[in-house]
Amino acid sequence: MTRVLILYYSSYGHIRRMAEAEAEGARSVAGVQVDLRRIPETVPQPVREAAGYIPDDTPEATVAMLPDYDAILFGTPTRFGTMAAQMKQFLDMAGELWAQNALVGKLGAVFTSTGSQHGGHEAAVLTSHVPLMHFGMLVAGLPYTFAGQTRMDEVVGGSPYGAGTVAGGDGSFKPTETDLAGARFQGRHVAELAAQLVAGAALRAETKAA
Known part of the structure; x- marks a missing residue:
């Protein structure tokens, strides 16, 4: 069983x-x-x-649960071009996991608004992506195989780096179907990659045991 945390x-x-759309994609x-867990x-x-x-x-979520997963998709609003302080504080508390190399080789991805x-x-x-690399995680984006991010007839929040949405200055905009489709695509993409990594590790273990 491959385990994915949104x-x-x-x-x-x-x-x-x-995040709900990312979970829908991963569950497919x-x-x-x-x-699905939220930052305190x-x-x-x-x-x-x-x-x-x-x-x-x-x-x-708790920091202690992170090593239990094969892939983690991090969702955060944008705060002056960086992650929200709540997410940063949560990751800052994961120093022990960093010291133990507990997240090395796991898959990570990011989506935002x-x-x-x-x-x-x-x-x-x-x-x-930077702290994920410090943890030793592998980073996945939103490939251009999701063609929705190239459309020009509406505002699209995603990019090849990750899914996204535009909330509007007053927060009145909601994620469009294109934005949600991008999130589902990214969730499925990451889940498929994680499943391949898990299967490969299991095969190597069987080969070594034999």
Whole structure:
């Protein structure tokens, strides 16, 4: 069984919806178990309420659970061209996993949202790849075999670095069907790659044992 974790942080629901689509794509691959978890919130409740944050009842993730998965897809809104502080704090707490090489060889991918079409979503994905590489993870993007990212008749949030959506300056835009299709594609793509890695490792182990 290949295990895939969709790990996300979402303030206004855009990344949560994208995470659900990523999970749908990953679950379409036979023999893959998919879990959806959110990053613990760090913003005080009164501030969240005043800012209009969307309540989220998805179970919270812990750093300790990360090594249990063969692939992890990280979803984060863009904050000035980088990941959200909540996601950064969560990864900063994974120093022990880094010291133990606990994530080496696992597959990682990133998806994001921005307030505008050129609001830094590519920079956010690329800078989010950096800590994954420090953990020794293999990084997957959103290949151009997903042709939706080349369409010119609407605003498209994704890129070859990862799936994405544009929320609008006031957050009123919702993920389009193209955005969601990109997320499903990425989820399936990562799950298929992870399954191949798991199968290859099992075959090598059998060969060595023989």
